[in-house]
Amino acid sequence: MTGVTRPLLSRVADALYWMGRYMERAESVARFIGVNLNLQLDLPLDPARQWQPLIDTSGDTEVFKERYGAATQDSVIEFLAYDTENPNSIYSCLTSARENARSVRETISSEMWAQVNSMYLQVQSQREMPDPEWLPEVFRSIRLGSHMFQGVTDATMSHSEAWHFVRLGRKLERADKTSRILDVKYFMLLPSLRDVGTPYDDIQWSAVLRSVSAFEMYRKKYGRIAPREIVEFLVLDREFPRSVHYCIRTADESLHAITGAPMGSYRYPSEQYIGLLRSELDFMSVESIIGQGIHEYLDALQVKMNTIDSSVANDFVARIPQDQTAPSQSQSQSQAQAGRSSR
Amino acid sequence: MQFNTYQTENFHDEMFDEKGVARPEARLLLETIQSLEDGQLERCQLSAERLLLQLGITFNVYGDSSGTERIFPFDLIPRIVDAKEWDWIERGLKQRIHALNAFIDDIYHDQKILKDRIIPEEVIHSAAFYRSQCMGINPPGGVWCHITGTDLVRHGDGQIYVLEDNLRVPSGVSYVLENRDLMKRTFPQVFEGLRVRPVDDYPSKLLETLSSIAPKGATDNPTVVVLTPGIFNSAYFEHSFLAQKMGVQLVEGRDLAVQDNFVWMRTTKGLRKVDVIYRRIDDDFLDPKTFRADSVLGVPGLVEAYRAGNVSLANAPGNGVADDKVVYAYVPDMIRYYEGEDAILPNVPTYLCWRDQDRQHVLQNLDKLVVKAANEAGGYGMLIGPHSTAEQREDFHARITANPRNYIAQPTLALSRVPTLVDDHLEGRHVDLRPYILYGKEINVLPGGLTRVALRKGSLVVNSSQGGGSKDTWVLAAAEGSKA
Numbered sequence: 001m002t003g004v005t006r007p008l009l010s011r012v013a014d015a016l017y018w019m020g021r022y023m024e025r026a027e028s029v030a031r032f033i034g035v036n037l038n039l040q041l042d043l044p045l046d047p048a049r050q051w052q053p054l055i056d057t058s059g060d061t062e063v064f065k066e067r068y069g070a071a072t073q074d075s076v077i078e079f080l081a082y083d084t085e086n087p088n089s090i091y092s093c094l095t096s097a098r099e100n101a102r103s104v105r106e107t108i109s110s111e112m113w114a115q116v117n118s119m120y121l122q123v124q125s126q127r128e129m130p131d132p133e134w135l136p137e138v139f140r141s142i143r144l145g146s147h148m149f150q151g152v153t154d155a156t157m158s159h160s161e162a163w164h165f166v167r168l169g170r171k172l173e174r175a176d177k178t179s180r181i182l183d184v185k186y187f188m189l190l191p192s193l194r195d196v197g198t199p200y201d202d203i204q205w206s207a208v209l210r211s212v213s214a215f216e217m218y219r220k221k222y223g224r225i226a227p228r229e230i231v232e233f234l235v236l237d238r239e240f241p242r243s244v245h246y247c248i249r250t251a252d253e254s255l256h257a258i259t260g261a262p263m264g265s266y267r268y269p270s271e272q273y274i275g276l277l278r279s280e281l282d283f284m285s286v287e288s289i290i291g292q293g294i295h296e297y298l299d300a301l302q303v304k305m306n307t308i309d310s311s312v313a314n315d316f317v318a319r320i321p322q323d324q325t326a327p328s329q330s331q332s333q334s335q336a337q338a339g340r341s342s343r
Numbered sequence: 344m345q346f347n348t349y350q351t352e353n354f355h356d357e358m359f360d361e362k363g364v365a366r367p368e369a370r371l372l373l374e375t376i377q378s379l380e381d382g383q384l385e386r387c388q389l390s391a392e393r394l395l396l397q398l399g400i401t402f403n404v405y406g407d408s409s410g411t412e413r414i415f416p417f418d419l420i421p422r423i424v425d426a427k428e429w430d431w432i433e434r435g436l437k438q439r440i441h442a443l444n445a446f447i448d449d450i451y452h453d454q455k456i457l458k459d460r461i462i463p464e465e466v467i468h469s470a471a472f473y474r475s476q477c478m479g480i481n482p483p484g485g486v487w488c489h490i491t492g493t494d495l496v497r498h499g500d501g502q503i504y505v506l507e508d509n510l511r512v513p514s515g516v517s518y519v520l521e522n523r524d525l526m527k528r529t530f531p532q533v534f535e536g537l538r539v540r541p542v543d544d545y546p547s548k549l550l551e552t553l554s555s556i557a558p559k560g561a562t563d564n565p566t567v568v569v570l571t572p573g574i575f576n577s578a579y580f581e582h583s584f585l586a587q588k589m590g591v592q593l594v595e596g597r598d599l600a601v602q603d604n605f606v607w608m609r610t611t612k613g614l615r616k617v618d619v620i621y622r623r624i625d626d627d628f629l630d631p632k633t634f635r636a637d638s639v640l641g642v643p644g645l646v647e648a649y650r651a652g653n654v655s656l657a658n659a660p661g662n663g664v665a666d667d668k669v670v671y672a673y674v675p676d677m678i679r680y681y682e683g684e685d686a687i688l689p690n691v692p693t694y695l696c697w698r699d700q701d702r703q704h705v706l707q708n709l710d711k712l713v714v715k716a717a718n719e720a721g722g723y724g725m726l727i728g729p730h731s732t733a734e735q736r737e738d739f740h741a742r743i744t745a746n747p748r749n750y751i752a753q754p755t756l757a758l759s760r761v762p763t764l765v766d767d768h769l770e771g772r773h774v775d776l777r778p779y780i781l782y783g784k785e786i787n788v789l790p791g792g793l794t795r796v797a798l799r800k801g802s803l804v805v806n807s808s809q810g811g812g813s814k815d816t817w818v819l820a821a822a823e824g825s826k827a
Contacts, residue, residue, distance in 0.1 A: 006591075007610035009598050102399070103574050106587035110398075117399045161611065258611065316611040 005160065012107050013165045014317040015100040018333045019108075020169030022097035023116065026090045027146035028177040029080050032057060032211055034139040039207045040073075049188075051076040057177075057184045058088050074129070081139075082129055087332055090142060094123050096333065108166075109156040112149065119145040164254040168312070171254065175247035176305055181211050182234050183298040186227070205230060212242045231294060232286035244301065245281040251308075252278045258316070270311035277304045345377060346762070349769055355499050355759040356771055357422055368425040368819055375533050376420070388419050388764055391529045400521050402807060403577045415518055416812030419530055422761045422774060422794040426821035432495070432503065432778065433788045435688030438678060440491055440780050443508060445681040447487040447662050451477050461680050462673045469748055470670060471718035472511065472663025474626060476633050480650055482659045483556040484784070489657035490549070490621075491780045492516070492793075495688070499757035504691045506756075506775065508671060511663045512623050515793040515813075516779045517581035520545060520588075522793075522815040538820040540790040545779070546588035549621075552783035553589075556655045557618045565618035568592045568608065570599070572624050572640045577808075582623050596624070601644030606654040619655045620645075626660045634660075668717040668751045669695055692754060696747040705752040706743065709736045712752040714743070727803060729755050758803055761814065763796055773797045775805050776816065791816035 032054050040050050052071040055064045058080065067085075068075040083089045087096075098120040105113050119142070130138060150170070157163050185208045189201070205225045209215040214233065217240050222229040237243035252263070252274045259267050266272040289297045351359050358369040365373050376384065392414065395401075401412035424432070449456050450467060457464045467473055492513025494506040523542050527534070550567065557565035571582035573595050586593035592608065599617065600607050607614035622629060628638040633646035648654045664670065672693040675686040694701040694712070705712060709728050716724030726739045743750045760771035778792035794814040795805035805811040 007608075007612055007615045009592060009594060010609045010611055011595065011598050012592075013611045099574070102579075102583075104593075105399075105583040106569075106591075106593045110587075114398060118397055121396065 008107075008161045008165070010317045012104050012162070014313070014333070015104045016107065016162055016165040017169035017312065019097050019100040019104070019116070020166040021173040021333075022093045022100065023146055023149055024170045024173040025088065025177070026093035026097065026119075027143055028174070029058065029088070029090050029093070030139040030142035030146075031213065032181065033077060033080060034136060034143070035207050035211045037073075037136055037139075038210075039203070042203050047072045053184045053188055054080060057180045059180070060086065060088060077135070078129060082127060091123050091127070094120050094142075100333075104162075107162050109152070111152045111156045115145070115149045115152050119149070161258050164257045168251050168254040168258070171247040171251035172305060172309060174242055175244045175251070176302070178212050178234055178242050178247070179244050179298050179301050179305075181208065182231065183295060183302075185211075186231070186294050186298075189227075201225075209234075214240060214242060228286060228290065231289060235289065236281060236284060236286060248274065248278050248281055255312070268311070268315040270308060270315045273304065273308045273311055277301075277308065346373065346769065349762060349771070351760070351771060353499075354757055354771060354773075355497055355501055357497070357759055357761045357774070366423075366425075368423050371536050372421070372423065372533055375535070382767075384419065384764060385767060387529045391417055391419060391525050394525060394528065395521075398521075399580070400518075401580055403575060403579065415807050416798060417518075417522060417525060418763045418772075418796055418798070418812055418814050419526070420762050420764060420769065421526065421533075421815040421817045422776070423817045423819065424776075424791070426819050428503075429790065429818045430821075431687065433790075435505075435686070436493055436778060436780050436788050437786045438682060438684065438687050439493070439505065439508075439674065440488060440782055440786055442678040442681045443491075443510065443665050443674065444486060444488050444782065446677045447510075447659075447665055448485055449681075450664055451480060451487075451661060456677065456680055459680070461676050462670070466667075466669050466673075467664065470664050470667040472626065472661075472666055474634075474661035474664070476646065477659075477661030480659070480661070481652075483558065483652075483655055486556065486782050487659040487662040488665075489552055489556065489659075489782050491782070492777045493780065495776045495778065496691075496756055497759035497776075498691075499759075503688065504756070505674070505688050506691055507668075508666060508674070509777070510666050511658060512625060513777070513779070514578040514581050514623075515777055515795075516545060516789070517584040518813050519779070519789070519791065519793050519816070521584075522813060526815045537817070538822075539817045540820050542789055542791055545789050546585065548781055548787055548789075549585065550589040550591070552781045552787070553619045553621055553655075553657055555783035556657060558652055558655055560653075561618040566591075566616060567619040567621065568594045568617055570594055570596070570620050570622040570624055572596075572628070576623075578623065585621070596640045596642050599642045599645070601642060601648050604644070604648050604651050604653055606642065606645060606648050617654060619657065621657050626663060629656075629660060666718075668693070668715055669697070669748070672751065691756065694752040696743050696750040696752065701752075702743065702747055705750075706740060708752075709739060711755060713755050714739050714750055714752045717749045717751060727755065730803075756803075758797075758805075761794070761796065763798070763814075765800075770800070772800075773803050773805070774814065790818040 036051065036054060048071050051073055054076055055061055055071060063086070064079055068079055079086055079089065081090045084091055086092060098116050101108060101113055101116045126138065153163070153166060189204050202225050205227065206215055208230065209218050212234065218230065218233050221233065233240060233243065235244045238245060240246055255271055255274055256263050259271060261267045261271060266275055351361070351363060358373070359365055395414040395417060401414050403412055446456060456462055457467060488510045490513060492509045492515060494509060495503050496506045497503045519542055553567045554565055567589070568591055569582055569586040571579060571593055573579065576582070583593050594608055598608050600609065600614065602614070606617045606620070608617050624640055627635045628640045630641045630643060630645040631638045632643045646660065649656050672690065672695055675690055678684060678686045694705050696702045696705055705714065709726070710731065712728045714726040714728070719725070726735060758773035758775060761774050762769040763772040774794050774796045776792050776794050779789045781787040794816045795811050796814055797803055797805045797810065798812045799810050802810060
């Protein structure tokens with residue numbers, strides 16, 4: 001008997017996309033915290049300056065201020081890792097990733113389910129913040145767990161339409177996080193011109209690279225730590241898997257694999273928007289980015305990525321009635337799709 | 344692990360006879376267990392439980408607002424059924440399902456069995472799951488009960504009885520498959536030398552059954568889906584498990600739409616036609632246009648599409664009429680009526696409270712009998728006389744008097760027991776057995792089924808919602824050369 005490709009349910013596509021996004025988001029948050037824990041050993045700053053940028057990166061500045069007030073190591077880690085009411089905390093992300101996985105268990109492989117479930121059980125059993133000396137290990141294990149999930153996904157699931165939705169979610173999330181950390185840190189680091197060229201400056205910029213696991217690869221390519229090259233590497237690099245360009249390019253590939261349209265053409269608005277962004281990144285120079293202003297450029301990039309996210313939902317999922325929640329600063333799954341996941 | 348302290352305590356034990364001697368089919372297993380080092384059985388048990396949690400083999404508990412998922416406790420000591428007895432059970436089940444199906448088809452067409460006064464008409468019309476909307480429907484092949492999970496129990500007299508038929512949306516088969524898998528992973532040495540009949544082909548057989556009832560216009564490879572109420576349903580694990588094992592889509596009501604009297608699912612590429620729906624939603628919630636208007640789980644227009652023969656449903660709506668416990672009492676009569684044979688598997692003797700004489704007897708003997716509401720399942724709405732308080736008996740006295748049609752009573756059965764691991768030793772615990780029967784082109788019985796075990800000492804309630812667990816069920820293949 002010849003096989004048939006079963007069509008993918010819209011609801012399932014949505015759940016796969018968000019499973020990919022939430023898992024990646026949990027990994028990013030874990031990495032940000034891990035890097036900052038490490039950084040403060042080298043470079044003790046006042047806590048607000050040290051930890052506030054992490055909140056800004058997640059896009060939840062207002063909510064955090066309301067609930068916790070000042071940024072300290074404890075309050076920030078509590079909020080970003082353990083807070084059940086913060087939909088972007090590691091706990092919430094893993095719960096949402098697992099909830100989405102549970103709703104499509106018949107579509108993903110058993111191994112994928114087992115991995116996301118065991119990560120969920122792990123955070124379930126560690127609801128309280130551990131002693132400080134355990135923190136680095138906790139966040140390391142979440143990063144590793146996410147890497148394993150990705151590996152298991154790529155190795156055990158057919159690279160069919162369903163897999164491309166997982167990958168699309170992961171890549172768009174990753175591009176989003178890389179651009180955010182760059183935006184926040186650039187803004188924060190640039191004013192201290194007196195530090196330029198000092199060891200502090202070097203350490204701070206290295207931390208930015210480490211926040212997206214880019215330090216080693218950057219070093220190989222550029223050697224010297226310099227803001228201009230860092231922007232070029234994190235936004236435009238063609239080979240580094242966390243650069244915005246790389247993520248958008250592979251997301252574009254997945255989207256075209258989903259629709260069946262040839263690369264460079266489009267059938268759906270989402271393909272058109274991602275194609276526009278991709279070609280922009282294909283031919284963009286770092287000089288031009290700096291000329292426009294880093295913040296202005298990254299801000300515009302965020303808007304474009306949000307448009308892509310919402311048009312993916314429109315093109316493939318919207319036949320299911322959606323509730324009218326306004327998109328918040330950080331993208332999250334709409335209530336109608338997600339059962340009881342975030343916002 | 345030794346059995347020297349093990350007591351059968353005058354119950355029928357599935358592993359030991361009344362003299363405490365191992366039954367022939369259990370001997371090899373007992374030897375293996377006895378040869379284990381101290382602590383080994385407990386270690387296997389622990390790793391099985393850990394595995395259940397890791398694999399997310401869980402059920403949701405209703406009325407538990409935290410949405411907690413629990414594992415369905417699993418006990419490592421299997422229940423063994425020898426080849427000859429299984430052969431008898433299988434023949435009995437086939438006969439029974441065939442008769443029940445003929446009955447349902449008759450009820451929704453000519454109602455001959457009522458006209459011939461075998462069953463009183465008012466019993467059917469007052470049955471809670473009788474659906475007049477189903478009159479005149481002709482499901483493909485005339486099959487109404489495609490998937491059945493009949494509950495069997497063995498009483499102290501050694502006889503196996505049918506306790507309930509469960510024709511609507513029986514659950515639990517996923518645990519049969521997972522339990523076997525778990526046994527093989529954690530306790531492989533016990534299979535040695537025994538010829539345990541495999542259960543792994545159930546999903547293939549199920550898919551075959553479902554494909555066989557596809558509507559006329561469908562292709563050779565019809566689109567089959569499993570319809571679930573969603574992830575908060577207590578049996579969600581099973582729904583996704585069966586969809587995954589059959590390689591078909593798991594859909595929710597919101598994924599489906601009816602257009603032009605056909606059923607479609609919403610995919611990323613637009614609407615795709617659906618041929619067969621294995622629905623795990625009760626009749627009432629299936630279609631707000633036909634049944635309960637407030638259902639948000641179902642698909643408006645589904646029943647019309649079904650009536651038109653454009654989509655097939657398994658099980659067929661309306662078949663719950665035979666799940667009524669008063670109707671149950673008439674199954675032996677049905678078998679005689681439709682099959683011209685006596686029932687192979689006996690019913691538990693049943694008192695029908697709407698009969699004056701029966702009711703008198705029941706009300707006078709509430710402390711000895713088990714009273715059941717005619718249309719409840721899951722161990723709810725039940726009084727176990729010998730374990731009841733005076734207050735509970737008074738409550739049931741009032742309930743029966745107020746609504747005699749809705750109550751039946753049966754003698755309290757001394758359910759048979761199987762050795763079960765309790766802390767570091769084995770004790771007898773009461774069990775039942777739910778075999779699964781598929782009815783497509785022919786009738787097929789899964790060898791074994793779900794053995795549920797009441798884990799609380801002395802308890803007779805095996806339901807997962809009330810402290811029940813499960814065991815692997817081993818049906819042994821007939822010895823070579825012998826005819827079972």
